[in-house]
Amino acid sequence: NAGVTQTPKFRVLKTGQSMTLLCAQDMNHEYMYWYRQDPGMGLRLIHYSVGEGTTAKGEVPDGYNVSRLKKQNFLLGLESAAPSQTSVYFCASISPPVNTQYFGPGTRLTVL
Amino acid sequence: RKEVEQDPGPFNVPEGATVAFNCTYSNSASQSFFWYRQDCRKEPKLLMSVYSSGNEDGRFTAQLNRASQYISLLIRDSKLSDSATYLCVASRGDRDDKIIFGKGTRLHILP
Numbered sequence: 001n002a003g004v005t006q007t008p009k010f011r012v013l014k015t016g017q018s019m020t021l022l023c024a025q026d027m028n029h030e031y032m033y034w035y036r037q038d039p040g041m042g043l044r045l046i047h048y049s050v051g052e053g054t055t056a057k058g059e060v061p062d063g064y065n066v067s068r069l070k071k072q073n074f075l076l077g078l079e080s081a082a083p084s085q086t087s088v089y090f091c092a093s094i095s096p097p098v099n100t101q102y103f104g105p106g107t108r109l110t111v112l
Numbered sequence: 113r114k115e116v117e118q119d120p121g122p123f124n125v126p127e128g129a130t131v132a133f134n135c136t137y138s139n140s141a142s143q144s145f146f147w148y149r150q151d152c153r154k155e156p157k158l159l160m161s162v163y164s165s166g167n168e169d170g171r172f173t174a175q176l177n178r179a180s181q182y183i184s185l186l187i188r189d190s191k192l193s194d195s196a197t198y199l200c201v202a203s204r205g206d207r208d209d210k211i212i213f214g215k216g217t218r219l220h221i222l223p
């Protein structure tokens with residue numbers, strides 16, 4: 001039981017490049033979330049999903065897209081990376097009605 | 113007003129002391145409350161849920177004040193290993209709930 005895993009752990013992109021971050025959970029959780037964390041800003045919700053095939057916008061969705069084609073996977077895409085997207089990205093999942101979130105180890109992304 | 117607000121600190125506290133910090137939330141429909149702990153460059157991990165009647169887990173006590181819309185965390189007999197950032201969460205608990213985190217309170221336990 002690996003819990004929540006994230007791929008990759010680190011990545012450096014050039015402005016304008018695209019990439020996809022993968023979040024996978026093996027706990028059969030219904031809901032999944034993508035956050036970004038910047039110094040002094042705390043965790044900010046980018047997008048979330050309450051089930052396979054459904055996604056919704058969070059606080060800071062601009063510049064990102066997501067997909068939840070399989071219940072266990074939640075993908076976060078950057079179509080054209082910008083330096084402002086340099087951050088640490090965390091994925092989390094829960095299984096309601098218990099709203100305790102389990103987090104992945106994070107992806108550290110630098111956009112030059 | 114931010115949905116969940118915390119004093120960012122840092123709180124510098126000598127080892128063995130008691131420390132407490134609060135977190136205020138603006139949405140009166142919030143039903144579930146949590147404290148998470150985050151170590152430097154690591155993911156947040158659940159410290160404890162906060163129940164209406166208050167709850168205790170060893171040296172940690174969490175309380176909820178619905179009338180004033182805040183939750184609190186008390187740490188007794190603080191240890192060096194308690195140094196971390198503490199994040200609070202207030203959640204409505206429904207399907208469209210976005211589960212918003214506070215920015216966190218930094219705690220440094222001094223030897």
